[in-house]
Amino acid sequence: MNAAVSAVRPFPDAEYEARLARVRQALEPLAIDAVLVLGMRNWYRDHAIRYLCGYDSPASPSLLFIPLKGDPLLIIGDGYDLERARAVSWVSEVHAARDLAGQAPALLRPRLSSARRLGVAGGECMGFTAMEVLPRDLLEAMRQAAPALELIDAGGALQSVRMIRSPAEIEMLRQAGKLADVGARAYFATARAGVSERDLWSEIWYAMQSAGADDLHISFCRGPGSFWPHPPADDVLAGGDIVSVELSPRINGYFSQANRMCFVGGNGREWADLARLSLGALELAKSLLKPGMKAKDVVAGVSALVAQSPLATMDMGGVHRIGHGCGIALDEGPFLTSASAAELRPGMTMALHPMIYLPYRHSLVMVGDYVRISETGVEVLTEPQTAVPVV
Amino acid sequence: MEERVFRSRIDALRREVLDASDLDMLIAYSDDILSPGAVRYLTDFDMYAMYGLAIVPRRGDVVLAFGLHHSAYLIRVRQSAIADHYAGTYHPGELCAALLAESRPQAAPRVGVVGGAHMFNSIHADLHAKMAGASFVAVDGEFWNHYHASLGAHGAEPNLRRSATIAVQAVAHARSAFESGQRPAAHIAAGATLAARRLGADIMNRELVQVRCASGRPLPAGLSPPGRSPFAGDAAFAIEIAPSYAGMRSVCGRTLLREGAPASAAAELNRAVQVHAAILDLLRPGVSCGQVAAQAERLARAAGFGLAQTDELGNGIGVDLRQAPYILAGEAAPLAAGMALVVRTRLRRLNGGAEGSTDLGTIHRADTVLAGGSAPEVLTVCS
Numbered sequence: 001m002n003a004a005v006s007a008v009r010p011f012p013d014a015e016y017e018a019r020l021a022r023v024r025q026a027l028e029p030l031a032i033d034a035v036l037v038l039g040m041r042n043w044y045r046d047h048a049i050r051y052l053c054g055y056d057s058p059a060s061p062s063l064l065f066i067p068l069k070g071d072p073l074l075i076i077g078d079g080y081d082l083e084r085a086r087a088v089s090w091v092s093e094v095h096a097a098r099d100l101a102g103q104a105p106a107l108l109r110p111r112l113s114s115a116r117r118l119g120v121a122g123g124e125c126m127g128f129t130a131m132e133v134l135p136r137d138l139l140e141a142m143r144q145a146a147p148a149l150e151l152i153d154a155g156g157a158l159q160s161v162r163m164i165r166s167p168a169e170i171e172m173l174r175q176a177g178k179l180a181d182v183g184a185r186a187y188f189a190t191a192r193a194g195v196s197e198r199d200l201w202s203e204i205w206y207a208m209q210s211a212g213a214d215d216l217h218i219s220f221c222r223g224p225g226s227f228w229p230h231p232p233a234d235d236v237l238a239g240g241d242i243v244s245v246e247l248s249p250r251i252n253g254y255f256s257q258a259n260r261m262c263f264v265g266g267n268g269r270e271w272a273d274l275a276r277l278s279l280g281a282l283e284l285a286k287s288l289l290k291p292g293m294k295a296k297d298v299v300a301g302v303s304a305l306v307a308q309s310p311l312a313t314m315d316m317g318g319v320h321r322i323g324h325g326c327g328i329a330l331d332e333g334p335f336l337t338s339a340s341a342a343e344l345r346p347g348m349t350m351a352l353h354p355m356i357y358l359p360y361r362h363s364l365v366m367v368g369d370y371v372r373i374s375e376t377g378v379e380v381l382t383e384p385q386t387a388v389p390v391v
Numbered sequence: 392m393e394e395r396v397f398r399s400r401i402d403a404l405r406r407e408v409l410d411a412s413d414l415d416m417l418i419a420y421s422d423d424i425l426s427p428g429a430v431r432y433l434t435d436f437d438m439y440a441m442y443g444l445a446i447v448p449r450r451g452d453v454v455l456a457f458g459l460h461h462s463a464y465l466i467r468v469r470q471s472a473i474a475d476h477y478a479g480t481y482h483p484g485e486l487c488a489a490l491l492a493e494s495r496p497q498a499a500p501r502v503g504v505v506g507g508a509h510m511f512n513s514i515h516a517d518l519h520a521k522m523a524g525a526s527f528v529a530v531d532g533e534f535w536n537h538y539h540a541s542l543g544a545h546g547a548e549p550n551l552r553r554s555a556t557i558a559v560q561a562v563a564h565a566r567s568a569f570e571s572g573q574r575p576a577a578h579i580a581a582g583a584t585l586a587a588r589r590l591g592a593d594i595m596n597r598e599l600v601q602v603r604c605a606s607g608r609p610l611p612a613g614l615s616p617p618g619r620s621p622f623a624g625d626a627a628f629a630i631e632i633a634p635s636y637a638g639m640r641s642v643c644g645r646t647l648l649r650e651g652a653p654a655s656a657a658a659e660l661n662r663a664v665q666v667h668a669a670i671l672d673l674l675r676p677g678v679s680c681g682q683v684a685a686q687a688e689r690l691a692r693a694a695g696f697g698l699a700q701t702d703e704l705g706n707g708i709g710v711d712l713r714q715a716p717y718i719l720a721g722e723a724a725p726l727a728a729g730m731a732l733v734v735r736t737r738l739r740r741l742n743g744g745a746e747g748s749t750d751l752g753t754i755h756r757a758d759t760v761l762a763g764g765s766a767p768e769v770l771t772v773c774s
């Protein structure tokens with residue numbers, strides 16, 4: 001690798017080689033010959049391919065073929081991006097295929113001649129598995145090219161490897177955490193009655209982008225009737241609003257997340273109660289997160305605290321939520337819900353934000369930080385919010 | 392989208408696509424936030440995540456189906472989209488079957504599908520299982536022909552024009568930043584996208600203004616997401632900005648020279664701009680996309696350039712950043728009056744030029760154009 005190329009790669013090749021080795025080990029129980037990883041240009045769905053080879057699929061879908069033994073092959077959909085793909089990815093063989101379903105099987109056929117089982121991963125989104133989201137035309141083309149090939153969903157195995165961050169990833173996530181702090185400062189500087197969600201969003205976005213974020217996700221819970229984060233609207237902030245913002249900057253493919261909250265206009269004792277509740281729930285969650293704990297047990301502890309308040313409940317559709325894994329994907333496992341038996345392990349990084357529902361307002365209070373599970377507890381990677389200001 | 396626009400689009404679709412193609416139902420699919428396609432056109436749904444399915448039976452309710460991971464998402468979909476009914480489901484087949492049955496279909500029902508090629512295979516399998524008696528027909532061509540012909544009739548064209556105006560202003564912002572010495576590309580892009588949003592560009596919970604750049608001497612053929620590396624003081628800069636306004640996308644791309652660049656570089660850029668303008672002038676009704684591509688190649692060569700195109704020279708634009716027709720060699724699809732197109736010209740001087748002269752590399756220029764009868768109309772007019 002020459003110096004010019006190394007400048008655009010976020011990690012050294014050794015990092016990717018180590019990831020690949022871990023993934024191959026995790027795939028062994030599936031008894032597959034290779035795994036085909038789908039990367040979609042929608043960054044909700046590009047994480048698996050980016051984790052494995054560094055390519056971000058900015059304009060078209062892409063495919064990464066990884067045999068359990070031998071060299072990988074990257075196929076991208078955008079011919080204009082070939083030069084950059086070869087620079088950002090450590091994979092030595094990179095092809096462009098304008099018609100992915102039409103051209104990829106021919107490129108893969110020689111490598112699949114003796115394969116019996118092919119894993120499928122990547123592209124998953126919110127309840128749809130990798131196997132389910134494989135585009136219909138690509139699936140049919142693969143079946144035509146290799147009729148005897150059995151396709152196996154390997155998305156879960158790959159996700160289990162990704163959950164534990166390497167030291168290099170943790171360093172990247174620290175940077176992402178600092179970017180979330182930049183966004184938080186812009187939020188508190190801008191939020192006030194009369195400002196639209198759109199303008200607030202734009203100012204926060206500009207601050208984080210100027211500070212180094214490659215991409216971002218920002219959503220709001222604001223005002224009565226708003227109990228779930230939504231994209232910004234043209235509505236303006238008004239007195240009596242509770243404004244909770246979710247800030248998720250991304251740098252070199254890695255997300256952090258912080259949730260910040262303010263009250264618009266004075267509302268005396270109610271605001272004080274809600275501030276104490278939201279900040280207290282977050283602090284309790286941090287104190288409960290430890291390696292070996294089950295996610296649902298942490299959630300139960302936080303729910304018990306919230307249950308003491310006559311104003312609030314954690315029950316939203318039968319599920320209590322206090323956070324989720326966050327890093328290479330915005331929302332990824334383990335999910336910190338009342339239904340999750342996932343065990344917390346050192347090296348996991350999480351967006352921790354107890355979602356506290358206020359039925360009397362049909363609204364939400366939510367403050368959150370980005371944390372790493374350490375050997376003994378948590379390390380907080382964002383600057384904690386210590387009070388809920390009235391703006 | 393206003394109710395009357397929604398109704399007029401659905402009525403026109405039923406008349407000009409369903410009736411004309413003898414379909415009992417049309418299903419439009421997308422799972423791409425940047426390419427919501429027919430789903431956006433019909434229901435204004437901006438495809439926040441997962442998938443969207445606009446279900447239009449020949450008679451009866453128009454239904455928008457989408458993945459629903461939490462009931463609160465339904466609030467968001469109702470705010471952003473319009474339909475007679477909204478259905479959050481991971482398995483839309485049964486719903487489609489019920490709607491088809493209610494629409495009093497013919498004995499052997501025909502279901503037209505737009506965007507079906509890339510459909511989640513699980514949804515494809517579910518639709519086919521639950522509507523086992525129906526025959527499925529891909530009607531992408533019919534739909535997009537109808538869309539292009541309707542662009543001026545159902546409220547989309549004004550939004551496209553506004554989108555193009557925003558693109559021009561954003562490029563002007565980038566030009567000012569570049570000429571005043573601002574670096575790197577990511578900073579220039581941050582200012583340009585902020586300017587676009589202040590002018591009303593669509594926003595969501597993620598960036599919808601697409602920016603791609605190139606810098607260096609010579610300029611590379613490919614445009615990339617804006618980088619943070621500083622580039623040389625004498626480097627040229629290419630930027631392409633694609634905002635969305637009320638769901639309509641446009642593109643404006645320019646190659647910029649620093650102040651005091653050699654006269655030979657400015658002259659080369661001017662020649663390239665003239666070639667690009669001549670290529671835009673080819674966009675006339677009845678001309679095939681392949682003819683445009685071939686003639687563009689000839690125009691470039693006559694001016695001493697080669698076209699550094701690896702994919703198509705251009706494509707249709709509007710609800711998607713990249714949609715049919717595709718301007719590339721051998722493509723027989725004809726252009727029609729009113730079609731919205733983007734042409735991305737990438738010109739590279741042949742044979743390296745005279746010894747000692749400045750080599751800019753690949754000169755990028757992109758414009759959004761309406762193919763017209765007497766002359767094409769460029770919507771992104773700027774220097």
